[in-house]
Amino acid sequence: MPSPNRELLLLLAVVNSRLSGDVSLPVLAAWAHRSRFDLHRRFRRLVGETPKAYTVRVRLARAAAELVSTDRRVSAVALDHGFASPEVFTRTFTRHLGQSPRAYRARGLHVAGRRAAATHASTTAAVAPCISLYHISTTERKAAVPLDISVRDLPTFHALVMRRRVTRDEIATALAECLPTVFGYAQRHGLAIAGPPFARYPEVGMGSLVIEAGVSIAAPPSTAPDDGIEALTITAGRAVVAVHRGPYDNLPATYQQIEKWIREQGLSPAGPPWETYLTDPGERPDPATWETEIVQPLESAPIRRPVAAPTDPGHP
Known part of the structure; x- marks a missing residue:
């Protein structure tokens, strides 16, 4: 039977594959077959954030990386990352990152070049969902396997x-x-x-x-x-x-x-x-x-x- 931490990791994998859709607490609780209260408590204990704060942070991180690595319209980036409207995106982005999406894009990254921007975007997209989860315990100790050193x-x-x-x-x-x-x-x-x-x-x-x-x-x-x-x-x-x-x-x-x-x-x-x-x-x-x-x-x-x-x- 999966450990409690692994159960939540399975849920996070689903959340991170659907971050442009509805991942509200009622929806997550239904997926996990738990009460809203129980899921909220377990989620916050493992991740360090509420489900809502987690979702907003990951969506913003991925959207911000896309802004500085592509020329797509801000409104399209907002909608693709699950924000109800460009206005909601701009307010949320400014509150969390200290400047508007357009100003953030205009400033750009501290190094120029498409390769650096592409690496930044792909790494950010992958790392944002789990930045607080490294070294978590899964209580799954196994015998050491031979290493390629x-x-x-x-x-x-x-x-x-x-x-x-x-x-x-x-x-x-x-x-x-x-x-x-x-x-x-x-x-x-x-x-x-x-x-x-x-x-x-x-x-x-x-x-x-x-x-x-x-x-x-x-x-x-x-x-x-x-x-x-x-x-x-x-x-x-x-x-x-x-x-x-x-x-x-x-x-x-x-x-x-x-x-x-x-x-x-x-x-x-x-x-x-x-x-x-x-x-x-x-x-x-x-x-x-x-x-x-x-x-x-x-x-x-x-x-x-x-x-x-x-x-x-x-x-x-």
Whole structure:
């Protein structure tokens, strides 16, 4: 029988496929075969928003991305994303994003080019529904599976992050708070999102760790971010890369496999590891299909002796 969280993820997948239609609370309750009160309570506990707030936020995020990546009329964008009229769209858009749809489009993204705009639009559409759902527990622990581990040369990338010191049990809560904040900041300021959300672990201790949660962007912002958000640049270099497949609950086993592989290869870690959430729980509700890319930077030259691998960040 599906866990309570997975039941809601199945519902979210339906919602996100019909965001231009009626997804009001009565309709959702009927789909879920629950009372309105019970669904509202469960939904808010998992997602961190009411069903109405969630629907409006996701519709606005997708519409805003379309405004800066296409030349379609504002009225057409509004109707395609489920707003009753262009007037309702304009009022809602202005209230949430601080300027009208036309002004938002006129300002554009902080980098030019169709490729950056297209990547921003596709990433935003995929990430918006589940930005607060990474690292949720599904209570579906399974045996570790063999990993495809490789060493790659990674390019420099830029990001926006929020930094928090947390205990291991607080990682999921920190991500649920930080990622939506960073994502919303990038959208309001027209920063071109270049990839899925990620979490980096610059400091790991026995009792707590430091987590940097955010999204990659196409280029550094022209002004220093505020609201507790920081610009981050991770320089190019060699790294061990592996893709974890399955629930987030099983991530510790994957980290252990990577650490063992690094030791066996005589390689030396250099710098904090990070994990990128390739799969969106709000779009794909089956935890067995979730993919998380784990990256551990390496020193430029291999060291042919056993070395201490990075401490497992201790995922919940």
